Amino acid sequence: MSGGASNFVESVDSVFLLSIIISVFFLVLITVMMIYFVIKYSRKRNPKAVNVHSNMMLEVTWTIIPMILVLILFWYGWVGYKEMADIPEDAMTVEVTAQMWQWQFKYETGKVADSLFVPVNKAVKLALTSNDVNHAFFVPAFRIKKDIFPGRDRAVWFIANDIEVYDIFCAEYCGLNHSAMLAKVVVMSAADFEIWLNAGNDIKPDYKAELNDNDKAETELFESENQN
Amino acid sequence: MASDAEVIGTNRHEPSYLDYKGKHSGIKGWLLSTDHKRIGILYMIGILTFFFVGVFLGFLMRLELIAPGETIVSAETYNQLFTLHGVIMIFLFIIPGIPAIFGNFFLPILIGAKDVAFPRLNLFSWYLYLTGGTLALLSIVLPGGPADTGWTFYIPYSVRTGTNVILPLSAAFVLGFSSLLTGLNFITTVHRLRAPGMTWFKMPLSVWSFYATAWVQVLATPIIAITLMLVAIERLLHIGIFDPALGGDPVLYQHLFWIYSHPAVYIMIIPAMGIVSEIIPVFTHRTIFGYKFIAFSSIAIALFGSLVWAHHMFTAGMSDAGQFIFSLLTMIVAIPSAIKVFNWVATLYKGSIDLAAPMLYVLAFIFLFSIGGLTGVMQGVISINIQFHDTAFIVGHFHYVMFGGTGFAMFAAFHYWMPKMFGRMYNRKLAKIAFWFVFIGFNFLYFPMLVMGWLGMPRRYYDYLPQFHPYHLISTIGSWILITGLIIMFYNLFKALRSGPVVTEKNMWGGETLEWQIDTPPIHENFTEIPVIEERPYMYKDNDPPVEKEETV
Numbered sequence: 001m002s003g004g005a006s007n008f009v010e011s012v013d014s015v016f017l018l019s020i021i022i023s024v025f026f027l028v029l030i031t032v033m034m035i036y037f038v039i040k041y042s043r044k045r046n047p048k049a050v051n052v053h054s055n056m057m058l059e060v061t062w063t064i065i066p067m068i069l070v071l072i073l074f075w076y077g078w079v080g081y082k083e084m085a086d087i088p089e090d091a092m093t094v095e096v097t098a099q100m101w102q103w104q105f106k107y108e109t110g111k112v113a114d115s116l117f118v119p120v121n122k123a124v125k126l127a128l129t130s131n132d133v134n135h136a137f138f139v140p141a142f143r144i145k146k147d148i149f150p151g152r153d154r155a156v157w158f159i160a161n162d163i164e165v166y167d168i169f170c171a172e173y174c175g176l177n178h179s180a181m182l183a184k185v186v187v188m189s190a191a192d193f194e195i196w197l198n199a200g201n202d203i204k205p206d207y208k209a210e211l212n213d214n215d216k217a218e219t220e221l222f223e224s225e226n227q228n
Numbered sequence: 229m230a231s232d233a234e235v236i237g238t239n240r241h242e243p244s245y246l247d248y249k250g251k252h253s254g255i256k257g258w259l260l261s262t263d264h265k266r267i268g269i270l271y272m273i274g275i276l277t278f279f280f281v282g283v284f285l286g287f288l289m290r291l292e293l294i295a296p297g298e299t300i301v302s303a304e305t306y307n308q309l310f311t312l313h314g315v316i317m318i319f320l321f322i323i324p325g326i327p328a329i330f331g332n333f334f335l336p337i338l339i340g341a342k343d344v345a346f347p348r349l350n351l352f353s354w355y356l357y358l359t360g361g362t363l364a365l366l367s368i369v370l371p372g373g374p375a376d377t378g379w380t381f382y383i384p385y386s387v388r389t390g391t392n393v394i395l396p397l398s399a400a401f402v403l404g405f406s407s408l409l410t411g412l413n414f415i416t417t418v419h420r421l422r423a424p425g426m427t428w429f430k431m432p433l434s435v436w437s438f439y440a441t442a443w444v445q446v447l448a449t450p451i452i453a454i455t456l457m458l459v460a461i462e463r464l465l466h467i468g469i470f471d472p473a474l475g476g477d478p479v480l481y482q483h484l485f486w487i488y489s490h491p492a493v494y495i496m497i498i499p500a501m502g503i504v505s506e507i508i509p510v511f512t513h514r515t516i517f518g519y520k521f522i523a524f525s526s527i528a529i530a531l532f533g534s535l536v537w538a539h540h541m542f543t544a545g546m547s548d549a550g551q552f553i554f555s556l557l558t559m560i561v562a563i564p565s566a567i568k569v570f571n572w573v574a575t576l577y578k579g580s581i582d583l584a585a586p587m588l589y590v591l592a593f594i595f596l597f598s599i600g601g602l603t604g605v606m607q608g609v610i611s612i613n614i615q616f617h618d619t620a621f622i623v624g625h626f627h628y629v630m631f632g633g634t635g636f637a638m639f640a641a642f643h644y645w646m647p648k649m650f651g652r653m654y655n656r657k658l659a660k661i662a663f664w665f666v667f668i669g670f671n672f673l674y675f676p677m678l679v680m681g682w683l684g685m686p687r688r689y690y691d692y693l694p695q696f697h698p699y700h701l702i703s704t705i706g707s708w709i710l711i712t713g714l715i716i717m718f719y720n721l722f723k724a725l726r727s728g729p730v731v732t733e734k735n736m737w738g739g740e741t742l743e744w745q746i747d748t749p750p751i752h753e754n755f756t757e758i759p760v761i762e763e764r765p766y767m768y769k770d771n772d773p774p775v776e777k778e779e780t781v
Binding site: 006015022027033038050053059062063067070082083086092143144146169171172180182 | 303304307376378380383384385388389472473478479507512513514515517518519520521541542543544545548551552555556559560562563566567568569571574576578579580581582583591594595598599602603605608609610611612613614615617618619667682683684686687688689690691692693704747767768769771772
């Protein structure tokens with residue numbers, strides 16, 4: 001493992017961790033105070049309440065501190081986003097076409113596949129289009145997601161860090177079989193990728209053996225639907 | 229708060245609004261009544277009915293998701309279920325929710341008025357609500373079946389699907405008018421009908437929140453009405469507006485949709501915050517901490533909340549400037565909510581706290597709304613939003629805000645105001661038992677969604693990969709606990725209506741706002757004499773604890 005499955009994992013997860021720490025801190029603070037007050041000032045223990053109207057110092061404190069914290073979070077989120085938005089020019093391009101309810105990946109050599117095969121440690125740019133309705137390309141392990149609209153060119157990029165297989169989901173609701181619009185990202189060594197890329201379209205990749213029967217059945221279902 | 233509390237409404241010869249006989253009697257006396265209290269109850273019947281339908285649909289969805297693959301329904305039915313669940317819960321339950329029931333019933337009373345500014349318009353709004361509700365349900369029985377687009381009706385799918393999209397669209401359109409007219413009514417009422425001496429800063433905090441909400445309703449609702457009409461035109465006449473196949477722009481649709489639907493989130497939550505601000509001083513029996521900060525934060529939320537819509541679209545593509553501004557504003561809108569939470573918690577300090585059912589729901593509100601709010605802040609952070617967007621995390625988040633927030637505040641309001649509205653008391657012990665079921669069930673149901681969302685479980689998925697199974701299973705079990713709690717709660721409330729102990733005392737909780745100084749249940753025009761207001765609400769000058777009264781059957 002080298003800092004997560006893709007180049008974005010480290011920065012996204014560190015902001016996520018920071019936001020979790022801040023959130024848990026405030027949640028615990030609020031909850032503990034509530035429980036403490038409810039016990040300490042219960043009507044039994046404290047039959048006569050004391051009025052406290054307001055305290056300017058307190059109001060300013062609990063406005064300024066959260067404000068600073070959210071601005072810090074905002075900034076790290078923005079920096080992380082910029083990283084995702086700026087696609088390096090030397091990236092290898094794969095054309096991704098989404099349509100109800102399948103993915104198609106087309107390589108510069110003309111090779112077409114139903115899974116995304118990529119070399120490890122290399123910037124990959126996905127040029128995203130849709131043939132029908134809105135979809136969204138989502139690889140949770142890579143922390144990337146992009147909405148795809150018909151008639152618009154969208155793009156997303158990443159560098160995969162490990163030789164591994166990951167899930168691709170469609171994340172924008174697209175009708176009947178939205179939840180079956182799945183595929184895999186298969187990360188290969190540079191050498192293996194070259195061999196795969198230069199082999200013909202009809203070669204069924206080895207990774208399919210690793211998948212369970214359920215996935216296989218789904219894949220076959222897509223293929224048969226596709227032919228109809 | 230009023231100087232001559234003894235004089236107000238002591239005349240027991242006047243019948244309560246429930247027994248009042250006007251021009252019409254019987255069922256007509258209700259269906260044609262312009263009394264804001266009767267209209268509030270009409271709304272209550274409608275809104276609760278739709279709530280139960282929505283809960284049942286949600287129950288079916290959770291049951292389907294208990295295991296991967298087909299469990300009880302087909303994919304098409306599931307897609308229709310979540311669409312209908314969303315449309316009903318949002319447009320028919322939570323948007324009208326608190327303002328339509330409790331705003332109608334209590335807003336005039338809280339400001340010392342006899343009714344809202346436009347009583348007939350008020351009744352008309354209820355008929356619009358009923359029409360909209362009927363349209364939404366009609367799609368179930370008509371050919372084509374209910375829509376399967378999700379409550380967001382995203383184009384182009386909503387233009388292409390063969391299901392009945394026009395009906396729920398027109399339902400939302402008609403309901404929009406109902407909401408808009410209610411807002412208009414409330415704004416005018418607050419401006420024109422406050423009792424003598426009730427200056428702006430002597431208004432109860434729930435009035436502030438109804439007022440802020442009403443402005444959002446009036447300003448934002450026309451946009452969704454126009455948008456939905458454009459979709460209907462596009463579907464019927466094939467004029468290209470949003471559909472790229474006809475030369476339209478699908479992202480334009482998303483902008484227009486969220487320009488309304490994000491402020492709508494604040495239409496849903498601000499009244500709930502008003503309820504919380506109302507209940508806490510009563511059950512701590514002390515003055516509210518930071519009255520002005522709470523009042524102004526309602527306005528600030530309404531203001532900033534109208535400028536953050538595009539945070540629903542960080543993955544949809546905007547200019548970098550757009551992403552920057554919308555993320556920044558989204559983070560800032562969290563601050564007024566945080567201010568409210570801190571002030572509420574500070575109000576517990578040195579109080580004399582009575583953990584009655586309304587207070588339990590309010591404390592749960594603060595906890596659940598904090599989770600909802602903090603997960604909301606996380607989503608304002610663009611880089612992690614990209615991971616969360618359109619996953620179960622979002623579903624968990626907005627249920628924490630809408631159900632854990634607004635829903636729980638509404639439950640609090642039922643337990644708080646029901647004795648006043650109907651002159652009947654529920655079983656207090658059973659109410660607390662129901663609370664624990666609802667609270668625990670809620671967290672089992674929605675917390676796993678936050679976790680699996682981060683792990684990549686997309687939303688609106690009929691089926692899912694095996695790694696998500698444990699979370700879905702826990703979530704479904706949670707839904708059973710929650711529904712058990714709801715059944716106990718509403719059994720308790722309905723039983724109280726029929727055979728609960730009669731309450732005639734005016735002030736059963738020791739509150740200091742005006743509704744506690746009039747008869748229980750209130751008389752036809754609330755006050756025999758309009759009160760003169762001299763002080764801010766929630767003063768609790770002597771802090772003497774209210775006398776505990778034993779339940780009598």
